Amino acid sequence: MKDNARNGRHIGQYDPDRPADDVPDDSAPPRPPLRPPLRALKGRGAVSNLQGRFERDTREPFDDGWGPADIGEHEAIAGGEGGEGGEGGEGAAAEPAPPKLITRVTQEQARSILSRNSSPDIPFGVSLNPYRGCEHGCIYCFARPTHAYLDLSPGLDFETQLYAKTNAAERLREALSLPSYRCELIALGVNTDAYQPIERTQRITRQVLEVLHECHHPVALITKSSLIERDIDLLAPMAARRLAVAAITITTLDAGIARTLEPRAATPSRRLRTIRTLSEAGIPVAVSVAPVIPFITEPDLERILEAAREAGAVYANYIVLRLPWEVAPLFQQWLEAHFPDRAERVMNRVREMRGGKDYDSDFSTRMRGTGVWADLMRQRFHKAAERLGFRYHRFDLDTS
Template sequence: MFVKCSNHAPMPRHLNPVAPETARARGAQSCDTGRFERFGRELTHDGWDIPEEVSVLRTEVSDEAPRSLINYVRSPDLPFDRTINPYRGCEHGCIYCFARPTHAYLNLSPGLDFETRLVARPSAPEVLERELRAKRYACRPIAIGTNTDPYQPIERDRGIMRGVLKVLRDFRHPVGIVTKGALIERDIDILAEMASEGLVRVGLSVTTLDRDLARRMEPRAPSPQRRLAAIRNLAQAGIPVRLMVSPVVPALTDPEMEKIMETGAEAGADAASWIMLRLPREVSPLWQDWLETHYPDRAVRVMNRLREMHGGKDYDSRWHRRMRGEGQYADLIRHRFDIAARRLRLDRKTAPLRCDLFRPPPSPGDQLDLF
């Protein structure tokens, strides 16, 4: 086999699929070129009938030295205005991940490249410390995990997220963390210390309780039961945890909503939230490929429900509509969630993270105050 390049054009689904044994334990099954590329790539037979060994795709990690780490956002439908991403790409491989299109900015595929060709930022703690020491910096809560998961598998060896947490703890800076990774338990010592001062909240996503569905949809993320155990361990350590029922997938995971909320409340979550499945840009064809492969009997129904909520389109990116959609079905999900949240006492207003404690610690060689 070899790769043939052609003038880039809108890509139909399955333009560049890979052999199933190559993409074992991955979410995407294709490596379509990103939308900014001039040429497309297509696997083509080279004409030689010679058996070739097919190898499983391995995760590759390259390092990046960022000049800045804090990313400021101005989205009116988000409860935060700044984020941090220790990694680009995510090995969890969730097929529905709305962050996949960001890999196109690296001239990489939002498909398999997003989950196999990762970028780590080992100098993130040092860069963050420099930014927090800037005289013009005004403290507001930082969100981590809103794009790619800070507790994905490579964090076990890299420890970049732990380094970032240490800086935030030393500066007494508030942070909200979103993750599916049970590896967050490793950092309970830091998180518990910050939680005692009102400086941290954790959101842990549970999409389904069906282990088989989770393995197909989120192939390298911890099982739903393992995530519930992480909620329990964090809550027992005094760390406030929000159960995130997201994304809600019509006709696939939405029947589980109440049960997910019940098990999350039993595990110790003190709040809950939900987001509807989002299919921006390259995510839509990747999702539809996956759906037709694993659940062909429900593919049409799932997509019809999504289009009903987005004015006939796969996705509507308008503020205040992109997260939950509109229409009868969206209203039904919202109503079901509200009823369950009240019943389980997951609708309580949580205390805001504290910003008044922020203070840069002394640097080596600084003159100490006498009074």
């Protein structure tokens, strides 16, 4: 059932015009309450959305690692709730709260579903993306500029105006049935996360995996969500036939940084638990340390690799921060808001690795950067990966 807070229906909303109940006399039997007590519920923007603060949310609970206290704090910051006695002194006028962010999902009929690339720095040639846009809201996401092709903003529109390719499984089955098709690894969820929150109800990724499972076709998945655990029943038998591998992205071990950097992805500790769960089910797991942000997430590099290895990861990879097109100004705004003390230092180091620019798209350097600092990062990763026994070559899956 859809989230009522997002589709505009108001269940159990208080009616101020309804007369109060009369006080019953002692001889009358007690009357049941007219409505259950109102209680603030989890939901993006609930603090600033007064009329919807008490709407009933009928979605099933989902463990992404964030507790109610974490969510409440995040929304209080995002909502900018104020009033008398708030910041600015007693009686100060409250700043208008920003409008509530509502996720809208448009169903899309894809003409084709498999994308092919010949990039030498990408370890796969075929990919499949069930969704356009991503509700996780990672500020650094390199896919944000793709929303500009839809006449939407790479900022908030990318996070809230989503497109679901509802016929993805059908198109995949058609592609695999062509006489000319030659089997090779399909990477699932590369541009946008295949397990973002709307997958809980859309289940397009699940449908795609069912086709691949039926056809004994190799697949590699990458995600920041623990929702991938739902599909262990498909992935485990595929992994037993060398047909599946999963990659979990961990950017930082600091939950405070993760909350603003990747606001609606699972917590770092929850992602580590997902690595352990998948590994114990017999699914080979990779950890992707991405992006490495100088002076923000970069100090965590070795600790992430150690924690992921202890949780059962066998592959490892890293990618230096990429800031193509509209991502650069968005990321710099984030830096100024959350790390004003080091924002200039971070960007200077980024430009040092990009030949003086915010970004360099050259295939040979875009994932790693150039210069002394990029070389130091490369050495740090390889020394740690070798010490911990990680593999970092291409996945060894059966394409026969």
